């Protein structure tokens with residue numbers, strides 16, 4: 123199932139299909155109902171069915187489309203070239219009376235068809251001959267097992283369909299009830315083993331349990347992936363049997379280890395020692411290979427490297443959040459942030475822990491995030507807008523910088539900062555392009571810097587004729603600062619200078635006002651407002667909708 127993302131997309135074209143869609147959704151955790159925006163409200167909106175189906179398919183997302191099989195086939199036809207990596211795609215009748223597996227035989231489409239059919243209390247339209255005859259798809263072994271060679275596997279199934287009997291060597295509990303033509307002396311064997319095929323076994327179906335842990339205890343030296351491959355070869359172990367790479371936590375940040383895990387296509391986990399409760403252990407190339415009888419579950423082998431993601435939610439609405447942020451939120455164990463923003467980041471699934479705090483406790487929140495992440499948890503710290511603009515990313519780095527020697531566990535945490543659409547950019551986009559030429563972003567808050575610095579910067583920015591975006595323009599505790607700031611700007615800039623006020627942009631009740639420097643009153647501004655003061659070249663014209671487009675031309679001085 124490599125390359126298949128397991129979050130099922132259930133696609134509907136109208137409200138008539140919602141009932142069936144929700145029943146199917148209940149089978150798959152994380153499944154979302156995708157609805158055609160003009161006709162139905164669902165979890166995810168799309169505007170064009172064909173393009174949407176192709177995008178889902180290309181991303182490896184399993185698709186259950188509640189529409190005709192013909193529509194779905196025509197839509198994904200251009201993408202059908204590579205059979206190896208394809209996700210399951212099924213068509214289901216709107217009223218739940220039929221389920222048709224279309225493609226994805228190797229990624230479990232028939233398994234899904236049976237699950238959905240059971241829920242809808244109907245029979246699935248299975249058409250795969252091997253599957254019909256044997257009651258299972260031999261080429262799609264369950265989680266924890268891997269087929270050695272798909273092309274060879276297809277020949278094997280054809281031989282069985284043509285009447286050849288088979289026998290099973292090794293433990294294949296999922297085949298216990300399969301209706302296979304068995305014979306104890308059959309020439310063709312199904313071999314469930316971690317070793318490579320021996321001479322004379324060339325026609326057998328080799329299925330490898332993922333039961334080998336490779337422990338790399340000698341630091342991250344050399345080409346680790348190549349050393350693992352050599353060690354496997356030396357001991358006759360089939361590469362698909364490798365389940366997980368394990369290394370001491372002190373090497374968690376070593377890039378060669380992460381690189382090796384990517385190259386070998388297995389997870390990387392951490393443990394001070396190799397697993398002991400195993401059936402065989404080999405050492406070579408400085409690597410310990412621990413082989414079990416049955417598949418090992420990587421998620422319970424050693425522990426994960428903790429991850430801390432500092433992300434920006436954008437100004438408010440979910441469609442202005444970048445997909446990387448949405449993904450990090452979906453995967454998080456713990457979510458930290460200021461109450462208001464944490465609420466914006468929801469809803470959360472069961473098992474996700476939410477730690478809302480007061481807005482002023484930034485350093486404490488940053489340290490708490492590292493503590494959780496260094497226990498191996500996936501932690502997300504949320505900011506509004508962009509996390510690096512007057513927000514949590516700098517606080518998190520400050521905490522790490524200060525802790526360096528004292529908290530060695532924090533340095534094992536994988537730290538990522540995911541950008542977001544900052545309030546100035548979101549407001550500018552609504553107004554037109556006021557930031558179309560040189561600009562600066564200033565916070566008018568004197569909580570963390572002296573007011574005299576703010577005045578100096580305002581003077582320099584005003585004198586330099588930069589467009590200015592003011593964050594934190596006023597608050598109850600800072601009532602006079604904005605007026606003082608505007609007085610300074612007015613010393614340098616004409617009264618007719620364009621000003622844009624964006625309040626709650628991207629949130630319910632959003633407002634956008636364009637005015638001028640002389641008409642602007644501080645009463646029009648509160649702490650949820652972004653103030654953009656234009657430069658001498660910022661201009662506006664009617665937009666036909668009763669207000670105006672504001673922009674700053676890309677050129678300066680005479681138009682070139």
Ligand code: SAH
Pocket residue numbers: 437438505506507508509510511512513543544545546549592593594595624625626627628629648649650651652653
């Ligand atoms: N990290 C945030 C900024 C935090 S400072 C970002 O990149 O946007 C908080 C200030 O940002 C507020 O006082 C306000 O000036 C501005 N702001 C944040 N969200 C806003 C929104 N949705 N609409 C208008 N201004 C906003």
